Amino acid sequence: MGFIEAIILGLIQGLTEFLPISSSAHLRIAGEFLPSATDPGATFTAITQLGTELAVLIYFRKDIARILTRWFQQFGRGSGGAHAEKIDRSHPDVRLGWLIIIGTIPIVIVGYFAQDYIRSTFRSLWLVAIVLIVFGIILGIADLLSKRTREITDMTYRDGLIIGGAQMLSLIPGVSRSGSTMTAGRFLGYTRPAAARYGFLLAIPAVFGSGLYELVHSFGEPEGAYGYAETAVATVVAFGVGYAVIAFLMRYIEKRSFLPFVIYRILLGGTLLVLLSLGILSPL
Helix, strand or coil, X not given: CHHHHHHHHHHHHHHHCCCCCCHHHHHHHHHHHCCCCCCCCHHHHHHHHHHHHHHHHHHCHHHHHHHHHHHHHCCCCCCCCHHHCCCCCCCHHHHHHHHHHHHHHHHHHHHHHCHHHHHCHHHCHHHHHHHHXXXXXXXXXXXXXXXXXXXXXXXXXXXHHHHHHHHHHHHCCCCCHHHHHHHHHHHCCECHHHXXXXXXXXXXXHHHHHHHHHHHHHCCCCCCCCCHHHHHHHHHHHHHHHHHHHHHHHHHCCCCCCHHHHHXXXXXXXXXXXXXXXXXXXXX
């Protein structure tokens, strides 16, 4: 059943990573209902996220290539061909590159020092249920009250740091990386596509860093709920499904609100609270 469960979890990871409903919460919950009835664990979650983040790299490859090119050109000498031309640091793409770097700092610091909590306390289903509901409501309020006028080129360093702080909260299953960054972006007045685009780009360093860190540290340690082969299969599945979900979401949010996701989060969190209260599920 290991490979079948891994495929199911890969599907869930791919389906939920980019929607503002928390993939880590869904993996945590789904694990309880599979035949093995076990938590896939933080390591499995971080590694499978490499698959979905690879989908981000491919989907936004033109944006990423442009930002990287412009960012390095700020250090050019201003002579030679077009590729050597120096670009002012106020250029939107240069600023966006710095924003991604600065916005990544909070989650790196807290993620490193809070590893014990991430692997244990934060994975309590009681906490997951409450967070799903609370942050779902906050997302709904942000989406409703936002002025919806600012684009990604309008982003300031202050805004980038605030959204980076919001991404840090996604270390708690149930918050949602995309949900937290979109919520912060909407409160700051950015359009849904702008908030989503920056959130996806911002996640690249953090997710790849976390996934590769967990992958390296998994070698030589006892295997968790799933072995290397099962985890690899789940990661590949997550990549394929995740790419399709990004394409869907970017089209969806151009004209539609986050309300369906808000309602879903509240219903899922409420159902989880009932199951925990009845003793059907164990919190840890």
